[in-house]
Amino acid sequence: MAKDKKKTSKLDSVASLCKRRGFIFQTSEIYGGLNGFWDYGPMGSQLKKNIRDAWWQDIVVKNENVVGLDASIIMHPRVWEASGHIGGFSDPMVDCRECKKRFKADNLCEEQGQELIQDGKKFQLPEGIKCASCGSDDLTEPRSFDLMFKTFVGPVEDDSAVAYLRPETAQGIFAQFSNVLATSRQKLPFGIGQIGKAFRNEINPRNYTFRSREFEQMELEFFIKPGTDEEWHKYWVQKRLSWYESVGLPLSSLELDEHPKEKLAHYASACTDVAYAFPFGVQELEGIAARGNFDLSRHQEFSGKSMEYFDQETNERYIPHVVEPSAGVDRIALAILCEAYTEEWIPKGGEGEVIKVEDADLGKRAPEGYEARTVLKFVPKIAPVKVAVFPLLKNKPELVEKAREIFEELQEYWPCFWDVAGAIGRRYRRQDEIGTPFGVTIDFDTLEDNTVTIRYRDTMKQERISCDELLPFLMKKIR
């Protein structure tokens, strides 16, 4: 195999660790996998839960004017007519028979000053359109790629039973706007937050878990008085940025991509992407869009039900505008993994400087006199396992018993890890690879003076702390 294998990129190193340590697996791997679908293992599922919890806490719990929702994945098909996903969400593509390149048909036409001809579900290229790459006019007919997964509701598979897996969670919020408004006693401005799976039959899933066909979104629809769009849009961009910092993505690793006005959808007044510098390029984690009242108006039109809000202060009746921060959980998880992934060369014997391995040298052998360490530097809040507890020696029952006691106490509060196997250094390194921020070791001194060693993942420094102070100390560090 792979005699001329390219040097591995950082993404390969991250993916390899994710598999080795139980973060991410290929779905149904024993059958060869399925393109665009991924499973999260013991560490990955806890990592994702921590990300969701951090979002839910920051968006729903800590804002008294934001409430939660958990809408169903399959909704009435008319929802997708109203949202524009049926008819508008499929991209007709053309292929060049000469140079084999593929283009979005409407982009290609637009670039050449023409418009794509649409006749119901059929598309046609206008005269004279040429390949943007090689200039050939030998192009295929525009073909539609429906990005929504279809299924049937009930036992009969006829056209009237067709339904769709939601391609975004947002429409569940819009469709329940009136019910939430009526039951939550909220006044404008207020928001509805939701976390859930969405599905898109992507043409080409890529970049590990980055573009998957099944993915998880965290979306807030923040409803506002028309005319306040700009200030609320700015507010949420800032608010979201500070959240990213709090989960371990520093501002220096992020980029704001403000869409120019002329590129916005006709109903939108602003859209800013939060992007992360992945190993494969700067790519979007979240889009924060000011969408006007497009969605609610459409649902009012298609359902015939009023989406208006009565403003008690001004005695006005209007359809609220909305600002939508919409984030991808899987993308954030991948960004956090990439950001946290670190290889170090540490001097044997403990003397000298630790060398942080540059991206280009990842996976290489440590130089003479050094040994390699792989560590995931998660912030404690996000780390899947918070504390690992070790008896210094396995064959000393008094150590094991005391350690077990401490482990069981800590387990009441966080996911913890119990490990008695192998030398203590080996056990520390195992925890480094899953990003456990704290190690607690019980030794013979513990039995004498009731103190334990606490070992820090990032610095490998150790200090002694009284057993009584351990819990409050960790509480403070982990929050």
Place this chain on the structure above:
RNA sequence: GCGGGUGUUGCUUAGUGGUAAAGCUCUAGCCUUCCAAGCUAGUCACACGGGUUCGAUUCCCGUCACCCGCUCCA
């Protein structure tokens, strides 16, 4: 989906028309008073499906998956 590349165990590699080897990891035991130590034993692989053949991991065809480019955007 199109074009190109890749596919042997958890990882890194070896090898063969007669079903596979090594190191590390992992598991168990012994030992061990703080950073992948040592000793003993053990588990685990030729992506899948056809074809050729007495016999295929090896040759041929197809499929799948992953990576790169086109494309895409949560």
